[in-house]
Amino acid sequence: MPEHIAIIMDGNGRWAKEKGESRIVGHYEGVVSVRDIVEGCGELNIKYLTLYAFSTENWNRPKVEVDALMELLVSTIRKEADHLKRNNVRLQVIGNMDDLPEICKIEMQEGIDLTADCTGLTLILALSYSSKWEILEAVKAIAAEVKAGSLDINNIDEALFARHLTTANYPDPELLIRTSGECRISNFLLYQIAYAELYFTEVHWPDFRKVHLYEAIKDYQLRERRFGKTSEQLI
Ligand code: FPP
Numbered sequence: 001m002p003e004h005i006a007i008i009m010d011g012n013g014r015w016a017k018e019k020g021e022s023r024i025v026g027h028y029e030g031v032v033s034v035r036d037i038v039e040g041c042g043e044l045n046i047k048y049l050t051l052y053a054f055s056t057e058n059w060n061r062p063k064v065e066v067d068a069l070m071e072l073l074v075s076t077i078r079k080e081a082d083h084l085k086r087n088n089v090r091l092q093v094i095g096n097m098d099d100l101p102e103i104c105k106i107e108m109q110e111g112i113d114l115t116a117d118c119t120g121l122t123l124i125l126a127l128s129y130s131s132k133w134e135i136l137e138a139v140k141a142i143a144a145e146v147k148a149g150s151l152d153i154n155n156i157d158e159a160l161f162a163r164h165l166t167t168a169n170y171p172d173p174e175l176l177i178r179t180s181g182e183c184r185i186s187n188f189l190l191y192q193i194a195y196a197e198l199y200f201t202e203v204h205w206p207d208f209r210k211v212h213l214y215e216a217i218k219d220y221q222l223r224e225r226r227f228g229k230t231s232e233q234l235i
Helices: 014-019 023-043 056-060 063-086 102-114 131-148 158-161 212-219
Strands: 002-008 048-056 089-095 122-129 173-180 197-200
Touching: 002 102, 002 212, 014 023, 023 048, 023 212, 048 063, 048 131, 048 212, 056 063, 056 122, 063 089, 063 102, 063 122, 089 102, 122 131, 131 158, 173 212, 197 212
Parallel strands: 002 048, 002 173, 048 122, 089 122, 173 197
Antiparallel strands: none
């Protein structure tokens, strides 16, 4: 079983278009999938689930869609926080929280505080997140420590760099799923997925259910994870 699954939830807009609905209807339906997959991961004792809910680049969408997504995030967290706590799910957020509307920041923080002691699944929402932003922030922080004399340049290694990323407290994902047929990473966890298994499915996110999660995990379990070694070395 993977300990950490990351998902690029894609295809809400196309799902809605195919049904003759507005893109926003697709995002609302996407929340139903989020609920199902969070529950599914909990049942499977997966420890970490990271969902790409809003990228830095998503700010460039039409204002009406951005506003609707922010409202949806606020209302979903408001509605679901108690449910998460009852199910022992700890909520966390990665991304540039400074960019988010005040109400969104407040609601997220309340959800994080309410579920802080939960010990089951850790649900990490990537909000206003992009990997290039995160890596640059880490570089700036490390450079500042070197300049201040608190860090020797020779002590910069992979572990130190990882500790400066927003994901410092979580293990790297072993499995990355992207729905809706696109085969790209779109600025998501670039450093952390160095050795993740990638799984792409045609299913649009609003149609993605536990059964699709199980298919992805089964596929992952058939992969030979060599980490640069040969097959023979793994025996
Ligand atoms: C990608 O589909 C989806 C998003 C940019 C937003 C994802 C948000 C949700 C599922 C709802 C809120 C989530 C939580 C965790 C409460 P797209 O719009 O890019 O679809 P398209 O590629 O078909 O246009």
